[in-house]
Structure formats: structure tokens, C-alpha cells
Amino acid sequence: MQVILFDIDGTLISTGGAGRDALNTALEVAFAVRDPHPVFLQGRTDRGICQEYFAQHGITATEANWERFQAAYLASLEQHLTSRPRTLLPGVQALLAELQALPRLAVGLLTGNVREGARRKLTHYGLHERFPFGGFGDLHPERDDVAREALAAACTHTGLDLRGDQVWVIGDTPADIRCARAIGAHVIAVATGDHQLDELAAAQPDVLVTNLTTTAEILEHLTSGL
Numbered sequence: 001m002q003v004i005l006f007d008i009d010g011t012l013i014s015t016g017g018a019g020r021d022a023l024n025t026a027l028e029v030a031f032a033v034r035d036p037h038p039v040f041l042q043g044r045t046d047r048g049i050c051q052e053y054f055a056q057h058g059i060t061a062t063e064a065n066w067e068r069f070q071a072a073y074l075a076s077l078e079q080h081l082t083s084r085p086r087t088l089l090p091g092v093q094a095l096l097a098e099l100q101a102l103p104r105l106a107v108g109l110l111t112g113n114v115r116e117g118a119r120r121k122l123t124h125y126g127l128h129e130r131f132p133f134g135g136f137g138d139l140h141p142e143r144d145d146v147a148r149e150a151l152a153a154a155c156t157h158t159g160l161d162l163r164g165d166q167v168w169v170i171g172d173t174p175a176d177i178r179c180a181r182a183i184g185a186h187v188i189a190v191a192t193g194d195h196q197l198d199e200l201a202a203a204q205p206d207v208l209v210t211n212l213t214t215t216a217e218i219l220e221h222l223t224s225g226l
């Protein structure tokens with residue numbers, strides 16, 4: 001058995017800034033914060049991003065405030081998603097179709113999005129049913145912990161006691177590469193997000209690709225342990 005864990009933003013889809021805009025709308029609607037401090041989003045978890053916004057704007061990091069933030073974020077996400085073009089990143093559709101046809105492979109998510117945000121984004125792009133399990137950004141400020149959650153979810157999904165070296169992570173940031181290492185997984189870095197090839201190379205992925213269109217080459221790596 002081999003497990004493939006996909007990041008979402010910059011790897012499967014580009015929302016054209018809908019995610020950032022929904023975060024900004026949430027801050028304004030729930031906490032009357034306009035023009036929030038710029039916060040780096042790439043490769044981070046929603047929980048971690050929210051904590052940084054709260055710290056920057058003097059909002060107490062209570063569970064109730066986190067719930068308020070999440071509710072406002074989810075309420076505005078759909079509108080932001082539908083107001084711009086739907087961009088599936090190159091090669092994604094073909095690669096997912098090939099993976100689904102292969103036996104002894106389980107395909108899931110390893111994303112900093114909250115679970116419901118991931119569901120809404122992927123449903124908007126017609127991809128949600130491809131990912132029956134995953135690790136999400138609801139509980140963990142650090143992406144390494146999301147990787148641990150995703151591995152545990154893969155074990156539950158398959159009913160197997162999987163090792164990290166049976167897992168491939170596919171993501172577009174140095175944080176994706178680091179979190180894969182945290183669980184002993186292999187990693188393919190793809191330069192379809194905001195990080196250039198040289199930045200990703202510096203974080204030493206096992207495989208580095210410009211995009212996911214080289215389906216045969218990528219499949220060869222992903223199935224090498226089968």
C-alpha cells in the first residue's frame with residue numbers, strides 16, 4: 001500500500017486570492033479589523049494564520065474567537081470563490097484520474113485548510129470526492145502536526161498500520177517538504193504556487209517538478225514502493 005497526500009492551494013488549485021480575501025472578510029465581519037497586517041499564508045495552517053492575526057490585532061486567542069473567525073471565513077468563502085475564474089493547476093485532473101485507477105494506492109489530503117474550507121474549495125472545483133481522508137488545519141498551528149494527523153487518518157482509512165516511508169506528500173512550499181520529513185515521508189515539490197524552483201530545491205524534496213503534467217514520470221515515483 002502506498003499513500004499519496006496532496007496539498008490544496010498552489011498544488012491542486014489556484015483560487016486567485018479567494019482564500020486571502022475570505023480571511024480578510026472574516027476579520028472585518030467578526031472583529032471589525034480593516035486593512036489587516038500582512039500575514040504570510042503559503043504553506044501554513046488556518047489555525048496558525050488566525051493566531052498570528054489575533055496577536056497582531058490584539059484579539060484574545062480564545063476557542064470562542066476562533067469559532068467566530070472560522071464561521072465568518074466559511075460564510076464568505078463561497079462568494080469569493082465564485083467571483084473569479086476557476087483554475088485547476090496543470091496536470092492535476094489527469095494525474096488524479098490515473099491514481100484513482102491504480103490498486104493499492106490511497107489518495108488523501110495534507111492541507112492547512114480547515115476541513116470545511118477544504119471541502120468547500122474542492123467541491124467548487126469538482127474534486128472533493130477524490131479525497132476521502134486527510135489531515136487539516138483546524139487544530140494545529142504547525143503543519144508538521146497536520147502531517148501526523150494525515151498519516152493517522154490514512155491508517156484509519158486503509159485499516160493498515162502504515163509507516164511514513166509508505167507515504168508521498170505533494171506540495172508547493174518548503175513547509176510541505178518539511179512536514180513530509182516530520183513523518184518520514186517522501187515528497188514531490190511542485191512549482192505551481194508562489195515558490196520558485198530554486199527556493200523549493202533548497203528545501204531538498206525527493207522530486208522537484210515545474211508542474212504536474214509529467215504524469216508518467218510522477219506515477220513512476222509514486223508507485224515505486226508498490
Ligand SMILES: [Mg+2]
Pocket residue numbers: 007008009010011042043171172173193
Ligand atoms: Mg500550498
